[in-house]
Amino acid sequence: MTNLQQRENGERPSNGGRPAPHVRLIARLDVKGPNLIKGIHLEGLRVVGDPHEHARRYYEQGIDEILYIDSVASLYGRNNLSDIVDRTTCDIFIPITVGGGVRSVEDVRRLLRVGADKIAVNTAAVACPELITEAAEAFGSQCVVVSIAAKRRARGSAGWEVLVETGRERTGIDAVEWACRAAELGAGELLVTSVDREGTRMGFDVELTQAIARAVDVPVIASGGAGRLEDVAAVIEDGGADAVALASILHFGMAGIGTIKDFLAGRGIGGRPARRDG
Amino acid sequence: MPAPIASILDYDCGNLRSLERAFVHVGAQVRMIERAEDVATAGHLVLPGVGAYGQAMDGLSRRGYAEAVAAHAAVGKPLLGICLGMQLLFDESEEFGPHKGLGLVPGRVQMFDKDRAADHGVRIPHIGWTAMRPGPTRSWADTILADVRPDDHFYFVHSFHGRPADPNCVLAEVDYNGERICAAVHRDNVIGFQFHPEKSADAGLAILSRFVGLR
Numbered sequence: 189m190t191n192l193q194q195r196e197n198g199e200r201p202s203n204g205g206r207p208a209p210h211v212r213l214i215a216r217l218d219v220k221g222p223n224l225i226k227g228i229h230l231e232g233l234r235v236v237g238d239p240h241e242h243a244r245r246y247y248e249q250g251i252d253e254i255l256y257i258d259s260v261a262s263l264y265g266r267n268n269l270s271d272i273v274d275r276t277t278c279d280i281f282i283p284i285t286v287g288g289g290v291r292s293v294e295d296v297r298r299l300l301r302v303g304a305d306k307i308a309v310n311t312a313a314v315a316c317p318e319l320i321t322e323a324a325e326a327f328g329s330q331c332v333v334v335s336i337a338a339k340r341r342a343r344g345s346a347g348w349e350v351l352v353e354t355g356r357e358r359t360g361i362d363a364v365e366w367a368c369r370a371a372e373l374g375a376g377e378l379l380v381t382s383v384d385r386e387g388t389r390m391g392f393d394v395e396l397t398q399a400i401a402r403a404v405d406v407p408v409i410a411s412g413g414a415g416r417l418e419d420v421a422a423v424i425e426d427g428g429a430d431a432v433a434l435a436s437i438l439h440f441g442m443a444g445i446g447t448i449k450d451f452l453a454g455r456g457i458g459g460r461p462a463r464r465d466g
Numbered sequence: 467m468p469a470p471i472a473s474i475l476d477y478d479c480g481n482l483r484s485l486e487r488a489f490v491h492v493g494a495q496v497r498m499i500e501r502a503e504d505v506a507t508a509g510h511l512v513l514p515g516v517g518a519y520g521q522a523m524d525g526l527s528r529r530g531y532a533e534a535v536a537a538h539a540a541v542g543k544p545l546l547g548i549c550l551g552m553q554l555l556f557d558e559s560e561e562f563g564p565h566k567g568l569g570l571v572p573g574r575v576q577m578f579d580k581d582r583a584a585d586h587g588v589r590i591p592h593i594g595w596t597a598m599r600p601g602p603t604r605s606w607a608d609t610i611l612a613d614v615r616p617d618d619h620f621y622f623v624h625s626f627h628g629r630p631a632d633p634n635c636v637l638a639e640v641d642y643n644g645e646r647i648c649a650a651v652h653r654d655n656v657i658g659f660q661f662h663p664e665k666s667a668d669a670g671l672a673i674l675s676r677f678v679g680l681r
Contacts, residue, residue: 328517460595460619
C-alpha cells in the first residue's frame with residue numbers, strides 16, 4: 189500500500205496525531221565564488237566541485253528543490269549567485285531558493301528576476317525585521333524564506349541563540365522567539381540551521397527543529413547534521429520538519445536521493461517518489 | 467513546421483524566467499507580452515502570477531490586460547492561468563479583500579481554513595509535491611492532463627485556493643488540510659493550474675508541451 193493510499197484510508201503513523209508527514213528533500217549548495225563548498229559549523233570551507241553540475245545531478249535523481257547559499261556574500265556586500273541561478277533555470281525545473289547577502293527588497297527583486305522562486309534572508313532580517321514584511325507584501329509570503337542559524341546556549345542555559353553573518357556573530361536573540369516573530373511578519377517558510385551540527389554528520393538538532401516546528405504554523409526546513417538515513421527520518425518524525433536540507437550526505441556521495449526517498453517511504457513518510465528512469 | 471509560440475503575459479509578477487525557459491525547453495518559442503494591444507495577436511496565452519491577488523488584479527487592470535485577456539478567452543483561444551494566475555480566472559477572492567477577479571470561471575478564491583489547519587497540525591502555506599486525481603465528474607482523457615500518471619507529483623505553493631461554482635470545472639483535485647482542493651480548473655478553452663508546471667520537473671514540462679500542442 190502506498191503512503192497516498194494510507195492517507196486516503198485515514199491511517200496515520202503514530203507521530204503525535206499529526207497527519208502522515210509529507211516532506212520535501214532539498215539539496216543545499218553553499219557557494220563561494222564559482223565553487224560548491226562545504227564546511228563544518230559553517231566554517232573551514234572545502235571545495236566540492238561545480239555547483240551547477242551537482243544541482244543538475246540531484247535534479248536528475250529526483251531532488252525536490254535546490255537551495256543555493258552565497259557563503260561569502262557578506263564580504264562583498266551582495267549576493268553574487270545571479271549567474272549560477274541563470275544557468276540553473278535553463279535545465280533544472282524545480283523550485284530554486286537563493287540566500288546569502290540579501291539586504292533589501294531590491295536584492296530580492298533582482299534575484300527573482302534572474303529566476304529564483306524563493307529568497308532566503310538571515311542577517312538583514314534580524315537587523316531590520318520590516319524587510320520580511322516588505323518583501324512579503326511586494327512578492328508574496330511564498331517567496332520569503334527566513335533563514336535562522338541557531339546555536340545551543342552554553343551549559344546551564346536553556347534554548348538556542350540566533351547567530352548572524354554566516355554563524356560568526358552572536359545576537360542574544362532566542363531562536364524560537366525569532367522564528368515566531370518572523371512567521372508573524374510574513375515569512376512563508378523557515379530554514380532552521382543548527383550551527384552546532386552543521387557539517388558534522390552527527391545528526392540534526394532534533395530538539396531545535398521540534399521547538400520551532402511546534403511554535404509556528406509555516407513550514408520548517410531542517411538543516412545541518414545529516415549523516416545517516418536515520419538522521420533524516422528522525423528530524424521528520426520527532427522534529428516535525430516539513431522539509432529537510434541535505435548537503436554533505438549528497439555532496440560526498442554518502443547516499444543517493446533514490447536511496448533516501450525509498451528509506452523514508454519505508455518508514456511511512458510520504459513525498460514525491462524518486463525518479464526511476466534517471 | 468515552425469515551433470508553436472507560448473505568449474506569456476508580463477505584468478511584473480515575479481519569476482517569469484523559469485516559465486519562459488520551461489517552454490523553450492519543450493521546444494516552443496516564447497513571446498513575452500508587454501502591451502495590452504499585443505494580446506490580440508497571441509495564440510496560446512499564459513497568465514502567470516505570484517504574490518497578492520489585489521495587487522495582481524490592479525496590475526492587470528492598469529495595463530489594460532484584464533479586458534484583453536477576457537477578449538482572448540471570449541473568442542475561444544487557449545488561456546492558461548498558473549498559481550495566482552489560475553485564481554485570477556475566478557469571479558473574486560477573499561484575500562485581503564474581497565477583490566474582483568477576471569470572471570472567466572464562475573467561483574471564488576478562499577483561504578485554507580486556519581482553525582482547521584491548527585487542529586490538524588497542518589502548515590499554511592501548502593508547500594510541497596502532491597499527486598492529483600481527476601475531479602469527481604471528470605476524466606483526463608483528451609484533456610491537457612491526458613499524459614499525467616497517477617504517481618506523477620506536482621509542486622504546489624499557496625495559501626488560497628479556487629472553488630469553482632460548477633463542479634464540472636474541477637479537472638483535478640488534491641487533499642490538503644483535510645479539504646478537497648481544486649488543483650486544475652477547466653472550462654472550454656480556459657485552463658488553470660494551482661500547481662507550478664514549470665517547477666514540476668518532467669511531469670510538469672509534459673503538460674506545458676501539451677498546452678502548446680507539441681504532444
